[in-house]
Amino acid sequence: MKSITFASFKGGAGKTTAVMAVASVLSQMGKRVALIDADENFPLLEWRENAMKADTWSDGITVHEADDLRSFEKAFEEASQAGISYALIDTRGGGSELNNACLINTDLVIIPSALTTLDMTQALTTFEHVIELHQSMAMDITTALLIQRVPVRKLTVSQRHDLNALSELPCCETRLHNRDAFAALGKRGLLHRIHAQLKNDPVKRISAGHIAAAMDEARALTNDLLEALDESVEKN
Numbered sequence: 001m002k003s004i005t006f007a008s009f010k011g012g013a014g015k016t017t018a019v020m021a022v023a024s025v026l027s028q029m030g031k032r033v034a035l036i037d038a039d040e041n042f043p044l045l046e047w048r049e050n051a052m053k054a055d056t057w058s059d060g061i062t063v064h065e066a067d068d069l070r071s072f073e074k075a076f077e078e079a080s081q082a083g084i085s086y087a088l089i090d091t092r093g094g095g096s097e098l099n100n101a102c103l104i105n106t107d108l109v110i111i112p113s114a115l116t117t118l119d120m121t122q123a124l125t126t127f128e129h130v131i132e133l134h135q136s137m138a139m140d141i142t143t144a145l146l147i148q149r150v151p152v153r154k155l156t157v158s159q160r161h162d163l164n165a166l167s168e169l170p171c172c173e174t175r176l177h178n179r180d181a182f183a184a185l186g187k188r189g190l191l192h193r194i195h196a197q198l199k200n201d202p203v204k205r206i207s208a209g210h211i212a213a214a215m216d217e218a219r220a221l222t223n224d225l226l227e228a229l230d231e232s233v234e235k236n
């Protein structure tokens with residue numbers, strides 16, 4: 001099993017949304033996925049509940065509660081033994097012992113950041129923390145930023161400046177744009193299942209188009225992550 005941890009010191013950076021988008025794509029690819037919900041608010045458990053109600057879930061995805069070190073270890077063990085291909089670990093904003101455990105028991109670390117000065121500053125601090133943590137354990141785990149919530153329309157001068165500044169660090173090639181389809185994921189379920197429900201209804205074709213655009217972006221991001229994951233596993 002290969003795993004990716006999504007982390008950021010700042011709350012609301014877009015971790016859970018990125019996890020849901022990537023989980024949707026992996027599920028559509030027919031992969032078995034474990035979602036490790038290392039956030040005591042359990043947003044992924046809530047996602048599964050909402051998706052089950054909307055009939056947009058898939059049995060190929062399991063969700064594991066991990067709000068302390070013991071349950072994290074248990075969740076990881078369960079997922080590894082169940083023959084799951086990928087584990088996506090969602091963490092709570094901030095630093096904690098649990099977050100550090102998620103950051104070292106993984107093959108790839110992704111730090112989402114929106115294009116605001118506050119988000120960027122916090123993303124940089126998170127990046128430094130992760131690198132120091134890995135170095136202190138003599139580990140070399142690939143760590144990259146994910147630029148999140150990029151405006152669909154033209155960027156302002158300051159956003160362009162922020163984007164250039166962030167691009168100095170290792171970043172995922174794909175960026176997630178600010179899309180209603182991503183904002184609504186938590187309530188609606190898996191992207192491809194939502195799309196399948198909408199596409200045959202003539203009234204909902206425009207919404208289906210928006211979901212399809214989000215799916216394309218989520219697919220590109222997932223491909224970036226799988227490539228980075230292979231490289232990270234290879235070097236270790």
Ligand SMILES: Nc1ncnc2c1ncn2[C@@H]1O[C@H](COP(=O)(O)OP(=O)(O)OP(=O)(O)O)[C@@H](O)[C@H]1O
Nearest residue numbers: 011012013014015016017093149177178179182183
């Ligand atoms: N690409 C996006 N497009 C539109 N809305 C987004 C996008 N990414 C995140 N959001 C919205 O931003 C808010 C914060 O996102 P999310 O919950 O994913 O962040 P988080 O880092 O998991 O937060 P927390 O630290 O509280 O767990 C949510 O309302 C979510 O719907």
Ligand SMILES: [Mg+2]
Nearest residue numbers: 015016039043
């Ligand atoms: Mg979250």
